Amino acid sequence: MSKYQIKSNKLSAKQKLEQRQEIFATEKFSALFNVAELPVEKVSAKNCENLIGSVEIPVGIAGDVDLQFSQKEKQTYRVLLATTEGALIASTARGLKAINQAGGAQVFVKKIGMSRAPVFELESGKAARKFEQWLKENFAEIKEITEKTSNHLELLEVKTWIRGKYVFARFVFDTQQAMGMNMVTIALRQLWQEKLKDYPKIKLISLSSNVCVDKKPSGINRLLGRGYQAQAEVVLTTELVRKVLKIEPENLAKIHKIKNLIGSNVAESLAQNMHQANVLAAMFLATGQDVAHVVEAAQGATTIELQADEKIYAAVNLPNLNLGTVGGGTYLPAFKQARELMNENLTPEELAGIMAATCLAAELSGLAALATHSLASAHQKLGREQKSEEKC
Numbered sequence: 001m002s003k004y005q006i007k008s009n010k011l012s013a014k015q016k017l018e019q020r021q022e023i024f025a026t027e028k029f030s031a032l033f034n035v036a037e038l039p040v041e042k043v044s045a046k047n048c049e050n051l052i053g054s055v056e057i058p059v060g061i062a063g064d065v066d067l068q069f070s071q072k073e074k075q076t077y078r079v080l081l082a083t084t085e086g087a088l089i090a091s092t093a094r095g096l097k098a099i100n101q102a103g104g105a106q107v108f109v110k111k112i113g114m115s116r117a118p119v120f121e122l123e124s125g126k127a128a129r130k131f132e133q134w135l136k137e138n139f140a141e142i143k144e145i146t147e148k149t150s151n152h153l154e155l156l157e158v159k160t161w162i163r164g165k166y167v168f169a170r171f172v173f174d175t176q177q178a179m180g181m182n183m184v185t186i187a188l189r190q191l192w193q194e195k196l197k198d199y200p201k202i203k204l205i206s207l208s209s210n211v212c213v214d215k216k217p218s219g220i221n222r223l224l225g226r227g228y229q230a231q232a233e234v235v236l237t238t239e240l241v242r243k244v245l246k247i248e249p250e251n252l253a254k255i256h257k258i259k260n261l262i263g264s265n266v267a268e269s270l271a272q273n274m275h276q277a278n279v280l281a282a283m284f285l286a287t288g289q290d291v292a293h294v295v296e297a298a299q300g301a302t303t304i305e306l307q308a309d310e311k312i313y314a315a316v317n318l319p320n321l322n323l324g325t326v327g328g329g330t331y332l333p334a335f336k337q338a339r340e341l342m343n344e345n346l347t348p349e350e351l352a353g354i355m356a357a358t359c360l361a362a363e364l365s366g367l368a369a370l371a372t373h374s375l376a377s378a379h380q381k382l383g384r385e386q387k388s389e390e391k392c
Contacts, residue, residue: 004050013044013051020052029053037333047329057082059286059338060089063096065357066104067232069350074104077350078342079358081282088278088362091369095361098236098244105232105360107353112225113156114180114322116188117170119209123201128167131199132160135169145194146187152176153183159224161211168211177348179227179290179324181214215292222270222299227322228348232356233315236364241312245368249312252364255371256304273302274366276316276359283355284323287342288335293322297355302363316360321352 003023006016017040021033033053044051062079069075079096081089099105122128135142135158143155154174161168173184185207192204208214213221241249264272277298284291300318307313324330325339325348339346342354 002050004052013041017044017051020050024052031056039332043332047332057285058084062089062092062358062361064100065096065354065361066100067107067353067357068104069107069109069353075343077354079354079361080286080338080342081279081358082285082338083278083282085278088282091365092279092358092362094244095363095365096358098240098364099234099357099361101240101244102234102236105234105357107357108231109349109352109356110225110229111174111349112227112229113172114175114184115170115172115212115226116181116184116207117168117209117211117213118188118192118207119205119211120167120169120196121203121205122165122167124165125162127201128162128165131167131202132162134199135160141195142191145191146171146173149187149190150183152178153180153187155187166205168209170211175324177325178327179293179322180327181290181322182327213296215295217270217296217299219270221296221320223319226296226320227293228352229317229319230321230352230356231315231317232353232360233313234360235307236312236314238310238312245364246374247368247372249306249310251371252312252368253304253306255367256302259367259370260302260304271299271301273298273300273316273359274363274370276300276302276318276363279359279362280318280355283351283358286335286338287323287351288328288330288332288339289323290328296320297322300359302360304364304367314360314364316356316363318352318356318359321355323351323355324348325351 004020006019026033032055035054038054040051059080059082062081064076064078066074066076081092083089120131122131139158146155147153152175156172156174159170171184171188173180175183188207196202211220238249241247241252245252260272260274277294280297281291281294284294297318297320299320300316303315305313325346329335343350
């Protein structure tokens, strides 16, 4: 057993924390060992084993953004980003300014649901196809068994793929306000124990088979989606592009085409964007999301084209946002307050929409900076404490 694993029923989580800290020079690590804002007992039980402290990440406000969700009135949201990268917030703020002066962004959000894909081994390919059919015929009972594990769970569909004698079954659930990955894992464990293990000559290889797909880039999640799909779009006039982004519209469309489309093709990258991961990581950190999901969230696509009237049409599509406003670490004070500052009673759908619009802002400003060769000077000024006359 590791010396950091203190197994004693007589000690509280706070006392175990203090014992771990005593192993080190407390004075030297005073910033790391600060847990003043953490509910130690709860965090130790559900979020972080062998707790020793916490780290601070600077949080800045990029500004407000006006969003028009489908079937809703236009509303203003604040944009918070947790980052240590100088120039990111300033550049995003410029993009938000352009979007707001254009009347705001149109946002579309669709809940896809959280997926988990166990893999089963049967005796043969014939037996695998028979089991595949059995899953379809018994969907109602499968739905009943899985949904009774939580009051916040609804089974939406089951898709299957067969390779040899192995069946990969992708279960998709509505998990309401939670991101829900643990919820669906528990539900499928219950399904195996209560029903599937009694299927003739079947073996459960793994509750997760990499067809979910969790925390990895994948074509299936780009095509089918996972969690939420979100898109934000805006039309910018020629005057607005020149005034705010400091670039000619045709040059903005050109840099997008060459960098995001042709460049991504050369690299065989499915992520046709400049730096969506920057915004997504910063917003995941600020709002208490599972940050590893940035891997698949950043597979988004940016669209920028010059219209016949010389206006710029710009859009960002994020097919795979795994996020929630309850569960996981979302309850921790700083994360909860950040979401409240963005908008009171913020829903997961709204958070997904804000992420898409903020990615759009960052793409517009970042690409403009690249095309006008001001990106390096902006980072020099804002990221390296060196003086420069140019602004991002």
